[in-house]
Amino acid sequence: MATFWLARTSAVQGLKVWQRQDQQLLHICQSMSAVDKGQLAKLRKQTGFSISNCKNALEMHGNDFEKAVLSEEQLKNLVTSDGKTLGDLLALTIGTIGxxxxxPRAVQIVGSPxxxxxxxxxxxxxxxxxTTGKFGVILALKTPGVLSxxxxxLCVHVIGMNPKTVGTLSDPKADNPDEETTFVHQEFLIDPTVTxxxxxxxxxxxxxxxxxxxxGEQLIVN
Known part of the structure; x- marks a missing residue:
C-alpha cells in the first residue's frame, strides 16, 4: 500500500513529498458519517483543501474538527519511516538551504487496493x-494497466493549469477555455489539441x- 505525505513550507524550495506508512490527516476514504456543513466550511477555509478532501476527513473523524486537522506543532511531531520527525527533517533542510x-499544512493520501x-x-x-520543489502534487488515479x-x-498539468475540481465529462464547460477550472475539461498542458x-x-x-x-501560498485562517 503506497502512502505519501505532502507538506507546504514557506521557503521557495521547501515543498516536500514524504513516503510513509502511518498517521492520517486528510485522505481518501470510505464515507463513515454525515458531514456537518459548518465544520466543512471551517475546515475548507483553514486548510485550503478541496471540498471532497475536507468532507472525507470529517467523515472519518465523526465531524471532530480537532482530529480532522493537525496543528503546525502536531505536524512537526509526526514520525517518518526513518525514525525522524517532520520537525527534524524541516530543521535539517533549513540548515542545508540556509x-x-x-x-503550516500537510496532507496524507493512503492508497487502497x-x-x-x-x-x-x-x-x-x-x-x-x-523530493523538494516550489510546487507539489499527489494524484490519486485508477487504471487497469501499468502506470506510464x-x-x-497529468501531475505536471495540475501544477501548470491549477484545476480546482476533477469533474466529469457531463459537467458544463467554461465559456472561455482559458478560464476552465474543471480538470477533465481543461486543454491538456502537454498537448493542447486534446482535453x-x-x-x-x-x-x-x-x-x-x-x-x-x-x-508561499496564502491560507485563510479564521
Whole structure:
C-alpha cells in the first residue's frame, strides 16, 4: 500500500513529498458519517483543501474538527519511516538551504487496493525518501494497466493549469477555455489539441482526486 505525505513550507524550495506508512490527516476514504456543513466550511477555509478532501476527513473523524486537522506543532511531531520527525527533517533542510521554513499544512493520501498514488514536485530535487520543489502534487488515479509516463504528465498539468475540481465529462464547460477550472475539461498542458478528459479516455484512466501545493501560498485562517 503506497502512502505519501505532502507538506507546504514557506521557503521557495521547501515543498516536500514524504513516503510513509502511518498517521492520517486528510485522505481518501470510505464515507463513515454525515458531514456537518459548518465544520466543512471551517475546515475548507483553514486548510485550503478541496471540498471532497475536507468532507472525507470529517467523515472519518465523526465531524471532530480537532482530529480532522493537525496543528503546525502536531505536524512537526509526526514520525517518518526513518525514525525522524517532520520537525527534524524541516530543521535539517533549513540548515542545508540556509532559509527559514515553516510547516503550516500537510496532507496524507493512503492508497487502497486498486488506487494508484503518484507524487511529483517541480522543480524536482530528489533526496532520500523525499523530493523538494516550489510546487507539489499527489494524484490519486485508477487504471487497469501499468502506470506510464502519462501519470507524471497529468501531475505536471495540475501544477501548470491549477484545476480546482476533477469533474466529469457531463459537467458544463467554461465559456472561455482559458478560464476552465474543471480538470477533465481543461486543454491538456502537454498537448493542447486534446482535453484532459480525452487523454483519460484514451489511456483508460480514472482520476479520483488530487492535491496541489505551492510554496508561499496564502491560507485563510479564521
Amino acid at each position: 532559509e527559514n521554513m515553516s510547516l 486498486g488506487l494508484n498514488l503518484v507524487g511529483y514536485s517541480h522543480p524536482s530535487a530528489p533526496e532520500e525518501n523525499l 509516463e502519462i501519470a507524471r504528465q 484532459v478528459g480525452e487523454v483519460l479516455q484514451e489511456e483508460n484512466i480514472e482520476i479520483v482526486d488530487f492535491i496541489r501545493f505551492e510554496s
